[in-house]
Amino acid sequence: MYRSHNCGELNASHINQEVTIAGWVQKSRDKGFMVWVDLRDRYGITQLIFDEQRTDKTVFEKAKSLGREFVIQVKGTVIEREAKNKNMATGDIEILVTEMTLLNAALTPPFTIEDETDGGEDIRMKYRYLDIRRNPVKNSLLFRHKVAMEVRKYLSDLDFCEVETPYLIKSTPEGARDFVVPSRMNAGQFYALPQSPQTFKQLLMVGGMDKYFQIVKCFRDEDLRADRQPEFTQIDCEMAFVEQEDILNVFEGLTRHLLKEIKGIDVAEFPRMTYDYAMKTYGNDKPDIRFDMRFCPLIPEGGTFEPKGFPVFDDSEIVLAINVEGCANFTRKQLDELTDWVKRPQVGAKGLVYVRYNEDGTLKSSVDKFFNEAVLKTWAEKCKAKSGDLLLILSGETNKTRTQLSALRMEMATRLGLRKPEVFAPLWVVDFPLLEWDEDSNRFHAMHHPFTSPKPEDIKLLETEPGKVRANAYDMVLNGNEIGGGSIRIHDRELQSKMFSLLGFTPEQAEEQFGFLMNAFQFGAPPHGGLAFGLDRLVAILGGQETIRDFIAFPKNNSGRDVMIDAPSVIDGSQLNELHIKIDFTS
CATH class of the missing domain: 3.30.930.10 (Bira Bifunctional Protein; Domain 2)
Structure with missing residues (x-):
C-alpha cells in the first residue's frame, strides 16, 4: 500500500511505530549532515528527517535532490520532535525515514504553493490544479x-x-x-x-x-x-x-x-418584507439589514419639495436621504470623494448633497445658501439624526434615485466596516x-x-x-x-x-x-x-x-x-x- 497513515493524523501516540506515508514535498531544508522535508497531502503536513548517521546513504542522497512538489512515498519510524511546533497538528513528532520512493518528479511550480502565494489570479486560474493544493482553495x-x-x-x-x-x-x-x-x-x-x-x-x-x-x-x-x-x-x-x-x-x-x-x-x-417596502426603504429587493441607514424621504410621496428655491430638488420626483451615524467629522476631501464616487457611470448620480449635524448641535450643509438652519433641522428630525451624524442626500427620478442611493448606502457600509462577514442577517x-x-x-x-x-x-x-x-x-x-x-x-x-x-x-x-x-x-x-x-x-x-x-x-x-x-x-x-x-x- 502507498500509505498506512495520512500526513495530518500522526501524533505522540504513534511514537516508535513504523509508518508509510505519501504526498508532495512542501519544502526541504538541507543542513549538510541532516535534511528535513515537509511532506503535504490533503490532510496536513508531516516533517520527515533524513540523518546522515541513521539513514541509508542512498536514501540520504536522494533526499538531498528532492525539489518542491516532488511526489514521494516514505517508510520510517515516528520519533519525538526535539523542536516541537505548536502550530502544526503533527508538530510533536517527525518521521525518521528508512526508505523513500520517488513516485514522480515535478517541474518548479509557476507560483508558490503556500497559503499566501505570489501567484496572480490569471496564473492561478491557468494552473488551477496547483492552486487547489493550497489550503485556502x-x-x-x-x-x-x-x-x-x-x-x-x-x-x-x-x-x-x-x-x-x-x-x-x-x-x-x-x-x-x-x-x-x-x-x-x-x-x-x-x-x-x-x-x-x-x-x-x-x-x-x-x-x-x-x-x-x-x-x-x-x-x-x-x-x-x-x-x-x-x-x-x-x-x-x-x-x-x-x-x-x-x-x-x-x-x-x-x-x-x-x-x-x-x-x-x-x-x-x-x-x-414586502417587495414594495424593500424598494422604498432600501432601494433594492435584496437589502442588507446587518446595518440601518434606511431611506428617509424629504418629499412626501406624490408631493413637492418645500421650501422651493433649489432647482435640483424642485425639479426632482423624489429627494431621499440616508443618516450615516457618527460621520459628521467627515472632511471636505472625504465628502468631495464621495460626490465623485456617486457621479461615476456605474452609479450615475448628478451630485450629492450633505448635511453635517455637528457635535455642538449646529448644522452645516453643502446647500447652505438655499436652506437655513431651521430647514436643515427639520431634515435631521425626519431622518432621526442626532449630533455627530451625517445626512447624504440624492434626488431625481424615483427609480434611478433609489438605485443610486442603495449603491451609496452599501458603499458607506463597506467603508465603515458594517458589512461584517461573521454576522448573518x-x-x-x-x-x-x-x-x-x-x-x-x-x-x-x-x-x-x-x-x-x-x-x-x-x-x-x-x-x-x-x-x-x-x-x-x-x-x-x-x-x-x-x-x-x-x-x-x-x-x-x-x-x-x-x-x-x-x-x-x-x-x-x-x-x-x-x-x-x-x-x-x-x-x-x-x-x-x-x-x-x-x-x-x-x-x-x-x-x-x-x-x-x-x-x-x-x-x-x-x-x-x-x-x-x-x-x-x-x-x-x-x-x-x-x-x-x-x-x-x-x-
Missing part, C-alpha cells in the same frame, strides 16, 4: 462539500427525494440566453442546456413525487461578475399540496440548520410584482418566470390592471445577497394559458413551447410550489466571501473562459459537418 472546496452534505441530510430527513432531471432540453424564449447544443442525429435542430429544471420538477409533482430536490448544475449564457458563472449549481426543490407559508417554513428551517451546523450560529429573527422578500413592463419590446415580461402563480386575491386584476398583480413569489436574502427564490406555481391549464397570453405568446407559440406542461395539467396537477438556492453563492457567504470562484473547483474567468483547458475553442470542420453546421467567417 482546498478548504473552500471541503467547506462546500460540508454544506452540500448538510443540505442533503436536512432535506432527506424531511422525506424529500433527490431526482435527476435531463441536461439536454428544449430552448425557451423567456429568461436569460440559453447555451445551445446541436443535434447530430436531427439535422438543424438543437437542444438547450437547462437554466433550471423548472418544468421537470413541476412534472414530477404531477407525477406524485410530492417532495423533490436536486443539487443540480444549471447554465446561462450571460455576462459574468464576481457572484455569477456561466455554469452554476442550484439546490433545487419542489413540493406538492403546499401554500407559500409551508415553503417558507421548510427553507427557513434549512437556513437555520446550515447556520447552526456550519457556523455554530443561532438566528433569532427571520423577518419578512437573513430575511424573506415577498409579494413581488407578477409582471414588469419592458419599453423596448412593448410588452410584459414575467418578473420571475411564466409559471409563477398570481396571488389568489389579485387574479381578477389580470384582465384589467395586470401591472398591479402581485406574484405568489418569495426570495431568500442573506447579507444583501439573493441566495434563493421561488414561488407557488400555476397548476391550472386555463390560468397558465392566460399568463402566456399576457406575456405575448400566441396560442400556437404557447402550445409549441410549453404544450407538454399544459397537457400534463389536464391529468390532475396538484397545487405545488418550490424554491431554488444558489449553492455557489450560499457557500461563499457562509464562508465569509463575496466572490464564488474559490468555492468552485474549476471556475471560468470574467470572459467565460476556462483558461486551464482553453475553452471554448474552435472545433474541427468535420465535426461541424456532422452537426450540419456551416460557419461563414467572411461575413
Whole structure:
C-alpha cells in the first residue's frame, strides 16, 4: 500500500511505530549532515528527517535532490520532535525515514504553493490544479462539500427525494440566453442546456413525487461578475399540496440548520418584507439589514419639495436621504470623494448633497445658501439624526434615485466596516410584482418566470390592471445577497394559458413551447410550489466571501473562459459537418 497513515493524523501516540506515508514535498531544508522535508497531502503536513548517521546513504542522497512538489512515498519510524511546533497538528513528532520512493518528479511550480502565494489570479486560474493544493482553495472546496452534505441530510430527513432531471432540453424564449447544443442525429435542430429544471420538477409533482430536490448544475449564457458563472449549481426543490407559508417554513428551517451546523450560529429573527417596502426603504429587493441607514424621504410621496428655491430638488420626483451615524467629522476631501464616487457611470448620480449635524448641535450643509438652519433641522428630525451624524442626500427620478442611493448606502457600509462577514442577517422578500413592463419590446415580461402563480386575491386584476398583480413569489436574502427564490406555481391549464397570453405568446407559440406542461395539467396537477438556492453563492457567504470562484473547483474567468483547458475553442470542420453546421467567417 502507498500509505498506512495520512500526513495530518500522526501524533505522540504513534511514537516508535513504523509508518508509510505519501504526498508532495512542501519544502526541504538541507543542513549538510541532516535534511528535513515537509511532506503535504490533503490532510496536513508531516516533517520527515533524513540523518546522515541513521539513514541509508542512498536514501540520504536522494533526499538531498528532492525539489518542491516532488511526489514521494516514505517508510520510517515516528520519533519525538526535539523542536516541537505548536502550530502544526503533527508538530510533536517527525518521521525518521528508512526508505523513500520517488513516485514522480515535478517541474518548479509557476507560483508558490503556500497559503499566501505570489501567484496572480490569471496564473492561478491557468494552473488551477496547483492552486487547489493550497489550503485556502482546498478548504473552500471541503467547506462546500460540508454544506452540500448538510443540505442533503436536512432535506432527506424531511422525506424529500433527490431526482435527476435531463441536461439536454428544449430552448425557451423567456429568461436569460440559453447555451445551445446541436443535434447530430436531427439535422438543424438543437437542444438547450437547462437554466433550471423548472418544468421537470413541476412534472414530477404531477407525477406524485410530492417532495423533490436536486443539487443540480444549471447554465446561462450571460455576462459574468464576481457572484455569477456561466455554469452554476442550484439546490433545487419542489413540493406538492403546499401554500407559500409551508415553503417558507421548510427553507427557513434549512437556513437555520446550515447556520447552526456550519457556523455554530443561532438566528433569532427571520423577518419578512414586502417587495414594495424593500424598494422604498432600501432601494433594492435584496437589502442588507446587518446595518440601518434606511431611506428617509424629504418629499412626501406624490408631493413637492418645500421650501422651493433649489432647482435640483424642485425639479426632482423624489429627494431621499440616508443618516450615516457618527460621520459628521467627515472632511471636505472625504465628502468631495464621495460626490465623485456617486457621479461615476456605474452609479450615475448628478451630485450629492450633505448635511453635517455637528457635535455642538449646529448644522452645516453643502446647500447652505438655499436652506437655513431651521430647514436643515427639520431634515435631521425626519431622518432621526442626532449630533455627530451625517445626512447624504440624492434626488431625481424615483427609480434611478433609489438605485443610486442603495449603491451609496452599501458603499458607506463597506467603508465603515458594517458589512461584517461573521454576522448573518437573513430575511424573506415577498409579494413581488407578477409582471414588469419592458419599453423596448412593448410588452410584459414575467418578473420571475411564466409559471409563477398570481396571488389568489389579485387574479381578477389580470384582465384589467395586470401591472398591479402581485406574484405568489418569495426570495431568500442573506447579507444583501439573493441566495434563493421561488414561488407557488400555476397548476391550472386555463390560468397558465392566460399568463402566456399576457406575456405575448400566441396560442400556437404557447402550445409549441410549453404544450407538454399544459397537457400534463389536464391529468390532475396538484397545487405545488418550490424554491431554488444558489449553492455557489450560499457557500461563499457562509464562508465569509463575496466572490464564488474559490468555492468552485474549476471556475471560468470574467470572459467565460476556462483558461486551464482553453475553452471554448474552435472545433474541427468535420465535426461541424456532422452537426450540419456551416460557419461563414467572411461575413
